[in-house]
Structures are given as structure tokens and as C-alpha cells.
Amino acid sequence: MKHSTHDKAMTHYHEEQHGTDHSHHDDHHGHHDHGQMVEDFKKRFFVSIIITIPVLILSPLIQQFLSVDWRFTNDSYILFVLSSIIFFYGGWPFLKGAVDEAKEKNPGMMMLIGLAITIAYVYSVFVVFGFDGHNLFWELATLVDIMLLGHWIEMRSVMGASNALEKLVALLPNKANKLEDNGDIKEVPLDSLLEGDKVVVKPGEKIPIDGIILEGATTIDESMLTGESVPVEKEKGNEVIGGSINNEGSLTIQVEKTGEASYLSQVIQVVKEAQQSKSRTQDITNKAAKGLFYIAIFSGVITFVIWISFGFSFDTAIERMVTVMVITCPHALGLAAPLVVAVSTSLAAEKGLLIRNRANFELARKVDTVVFDKTGTLTEGKFGVTDMIPTDDMEEEQLLSWIASVEQHSEHPIANGIVNEARNRELSLMKVDNFESITGAGIEGMVDGKRILAVSPGYVKKQNVSFDEEKYESLAEEGKTVIFGILDGKLIGMIALADIVRSSANEAIHTLKERGVESIILTGDNQKVANWVAEQLEVEKVYAEVLPNEKAEKISEIKDENRKVAMTGDGVNDAPALATADIGIAIGAGTDIAMESADIVLVKSNPVDVVELLDLSNKTYKKMVQNLWWASGYNIAAIPLAAGVLAPVGIVLSPAVGAILMSLSTIIVAINAKLLK
Known part of the structure; x- marks a missing residue:
């Protein structure tokens, strides 16, 4: 079986409703069809179950079991008509699926169900019109009901996984407030926005696109997109993701990514690929299902031959054969892997x-073995202060305040690292006048009437400024970048920065x-920095x-x-x-x-x-193995019972009981999948 039972049922349904050409269907339409198909199986199930009630009441074997006699003239013809409705209406998806599997020369569960209900129906029709034996209409009806119920449940569970896409799509608003060049704000469709456009987002509104904040500061709820439970603080220059929610301030955002390039579109594509990508365990499942089909045919024929050869009636032998074919249906097996995959995804x-x-x-x-890139993976990919070495007459916070004050006008990543450290320590930065860049060496400016320089080691050496060379060398050996502070010509200390290791x-x-x-670091960065991180x-x-x-x-x-x-x-x-x-x-x-x-x-x-990933992979695999063992083990153990091995001691399994047991195994497999945590 190249596809899951669900995929086949969906294909058969689509062909029935729309013909075989699906090339024009977009994703939403396909999803709509999927919903229609679930409703179709639900309708077929309820219609069939209602008609099953009079079928059970009119069945001679059921009356015999209940020790009643409700027979009347021509009751068998009414039974025939009602059962025919169940067979052709309720059983249609399975009959159609069986024919398609036969055409593909790829037998599976549909062929097995189709064969079982066809044998039961044809045999019972012969009985109604004169053949000697007991009709099996009630077994046919209950089998179709249970199979429809099983498929309906299965499709609903798969539908639940597909709903993830609709939820993601629903995160984006349809319209955006575009800021025109003349300052007017105009509501426009989302798909009309181009890279470079500006949009205004008010408090409480969804952010329509991926972009960069030009004006405003706020906190943004990204929980639906990233799983980050705490709102993230954002200000001018920060990136925002389309679909997240603006909590507080009003923002002006410049559009950076639209359409398929946006973060949410990429996530939707990833989810779609995940739903379509094939599972290794599913391959094993499909092979097992195909094998069970051949076992069912072989076991059914052998059962029929043995019962006939022991002198039992034709209808009894047929009943045994039908029971074996029902019990061997790989329904639970077909669900074993897909349900676990759906839950784990x-x-x-x-x-x-x-x-x-x-x-x-x-x-x-x-x-x-897990190999980690360093920058941006084990580290944050941005500079942060690691060491501060003030001179004897200077405090750490004084040193940081002077250097951060002059660095606040620089756009350099090192400057950002120093300024962020000052803000984290809640230091107030002083006003800077006459800010200038010293080419290849650093920056300078007037702060509180004093000349402050933030410069490189090369500049300090060139100017013959004395400093703690031993301390500097030890910092440099760790691959850190060292900035020197000079106040009115006098050294006030060093600040060392490095790519910050993620907590x-x-x-x-x-x-x-x-x-x-084992963890290994693999980086393009220099050896000293890599060794320090390691x-x-x-x-x-x-x-x-x-x-x-x-x-x-x-x-x-x-x-x-x-x-x-x-x-x-x-x-x-x-x-x-x-x-x-x-x-x-x-x-x-x-x-x-x-x-x-x-x-x-x-x-x-x-x-x-x-770590979470390795854990989930391990638990997913264990659940799959449990489900595969339950489904296969159930089939293997139940076949002899269905064939009538215990008939000599009076235990005989009817097709309906076989179907109920089979459905129970399906339910257990589904529950076991849901227990994945």
C-alpha cells in the first residue's frame, strides 16, 4: 500500500465527487473537500446504523438468539431491500476502494473489506431467493456500520492534524493599515503590500507582515508563532513577525518580507511538508497490511475447505471464511503509525x-553525537560584556558609564554590547558632544566637559599608554575583544567583550x-574564541x-x-x-x-x-512499536479463533463479533497514540 487507508478513501471520494482531475484544486479547496468527505462518511454511518435496527429485528438468527418469533410473510424480501441499501450506500466507499486497489494491483484493506461484505451479501441474496442456508445480512450490516465508524473516526483525527494549517493561516489579518507618503493611513488588502511599504499597527492589533519597527516601542505576543509564553519587548530597529499581536504601543513598521518569504508562510510550508512526508515506520506498516491481505485470502480459503471437508454446511463454511476475512482486516495496523505521527507532530x-x-x-x-555550530546556536551571535577591569581609582560602574556614554552614538556591534550592559545595570548615560570616529582605532567625544576615548589595543600601544599587559593577554587568549577607556589622556580601564554564550x-x-x-563544536570562528566557548x-x-x-x-x-x-x-x-x-x-x-x-x-x-527533540523521537518510536505489536499481534492471534479452532469446545466467532473485536483493537491503538506525552 503506497498510501494510508485515509489517503485512499480521500482519493476515492474526490474521484466520485469531482472526477479524477484535481490539478485545479488549491489547498483550501482540498481542505474543504476533506471536510465534505468526513461529513459524507458520517452521513453514511448514521443512515446505515438506522437501517441496521430493522435488519437485526428481522434476522432469523437474531430472533433465534433472543428466543422470539417475529417472522411474517415475505419478511425476507424486506430484509433483502434494507440490506441492499446498506450494502450499496454504506458499503460504497469500500467497494469503490476495492476496485481501485485491484486496478493498481496493490491489494490492501479496502479490497479485504470489499471482499468480505460482497461474499456476505451475495451469499445472503442466494439464500433469500431459494438457496438452503442462513442469511448473513445482519453480519453484513454490522460490519459496514463498524467499518464506516472506524473510517469516520480516523478521518476526523487526520482532519484535526490538517486543521493546524488553517489555524496558522488564520493568524494573519486580511488587511493592513498602509502609511501613504503624504501621511494618510489607508486600509489595503494584505497581498497588495510590497517590500519597503510602511504600515501602522495599533495596540491590540495583529501585525500583518514581517518587518522592522521604524517608530514606537511595545511588547509583542509571539506565543502562537514561537511558543514564547512571555511577551517580547520591541523597539525601533527590532524585527517583528506577521501574525504576532501588538500589546501596547502604536508602531510604524517597514515591510521586509511578503508572501512566501514571510516567516509564517515558511512555517505553513514546513507544516505542509511534515504532513506529506513519509514515515519509515509507515513503510513497515504498509508492508504488514499487504501481507495480511494475502494471509486473509489464504486463511479464508483454507478455512472454507476445512469446514466443508469436515462435513459442515456450505453456509457455515462461508460464515467461517467471512469471519476470518473480517478479523484479518488491517484497520488497526493502518492506524498504528499515522495516529502516533499526527500526535507527535x-x-x-x-x-x-x-x-x-x-x-x-x-x-x-x-x-x-550532536555537532553544534557556535555563532547564533550556542552563542547569541552578538557581543556582550564579559569582563571589566577598571584602574585602581575607578569603579566598574563608573568605567562602564563613561565608555557607554560615548559608545551610544556608534552603530558598531561592540558599541551595542557595551550600551546594552549599561542599560541592563540601569546606568544613566551622559550627553555626548563633538562625537568623532578615530579611523581604525575607535571613537571619541566630549562627555560632561571631559574628553573620553573608547579605543583598540593597537591605539593604546601606539600612544605608549601603559596598561596591565598580562591581564590583556589572558583576555585576548580567550578570543575576547578588548576596548580601552581613556579619560582626559589617562587610562581608566578595559572592557572585554565576547559573543555571549546562551544560558x-x-x-x-x-x-x-x-x-x-557527545557534543562537538564546529565553527568557522577563530580557535581562541571557539576554545573559550568550549x-x-x-x-x-x-x-x-x-x-x-x-x-x-x-x-x-x-x-x-x-x-x-x-x-x-x-x-x-x-x-x-x-x-x-x-x-x-x-x-x-x-x-x-x-x-x-x-x-x-x-x-x-x-x-x-x-534534548526535547531526541526525547520525543524516542517516545514516538516506542508508541509506534507498541501500536504495531498490538495491531499485528491481534490479527495473528485472532485468525485461528475466527477460523474455528475452538469450535469443538463450542466457541465460534461470528463475523460481527470479529468486527467488534477488530474495532476495539483500532480504538486501543488510537487511545495508545493519544497517551503520547
């Missing part, structure tokens, strides 16, 4: 893990180590100064050591390595190329989510 999305490749996601449980990186690597998973995180293996193509080669080398490797990165330079690894994990939205190369995207850019 939903759980992953809640955790901020977007699965693009299910097959590789299932492999994640075997990972024994969550330590926890992630420590947890992985506890689980026997020391902070207690990572033993470090590969630094590695070019993008060499990163992929390093991954191949590690794989050659018979290791299962996950690569975690965020940049364009990580794309080849992400594609080479057994599992590629992109941190955050990262770059488009990194996302395209990855199997899984960690929306929250949190290295701890790598």
Missing part, C-alpha cells in the same frame, strides 16, 4: 519543534552528556576555523566513525553540514537556506530543544 509544534522530515525525525532516537546551551550540553550523547560549556571536542564546505566534510568524517550525527546550526554556512548529517536541525527561523537544508527547525532557538 502536534506535540512537537506545541514545543516549538517543526518537523520537516518525519523519517529522519524517527531516526533522531539513535543519535549519539540554555549549558543545560543542553550537560543533559546530553548525562544521556551518553571551556564555558565543558565541551571536549572543538573544530574551529572551518570553511562551509569543510563543515560538511567534518560531518562525514564523524559519521565514518560509525556514529549517528545530528548537526545543529543557523546560518547559510551551516546548510551543507545540515544536509550531510543524519539529522539536520536548524536553530530558529535562521536563514531560509538553513531551514531548507534541515529536517527539524527549533522555532525558539533554544539548544535545550535538541
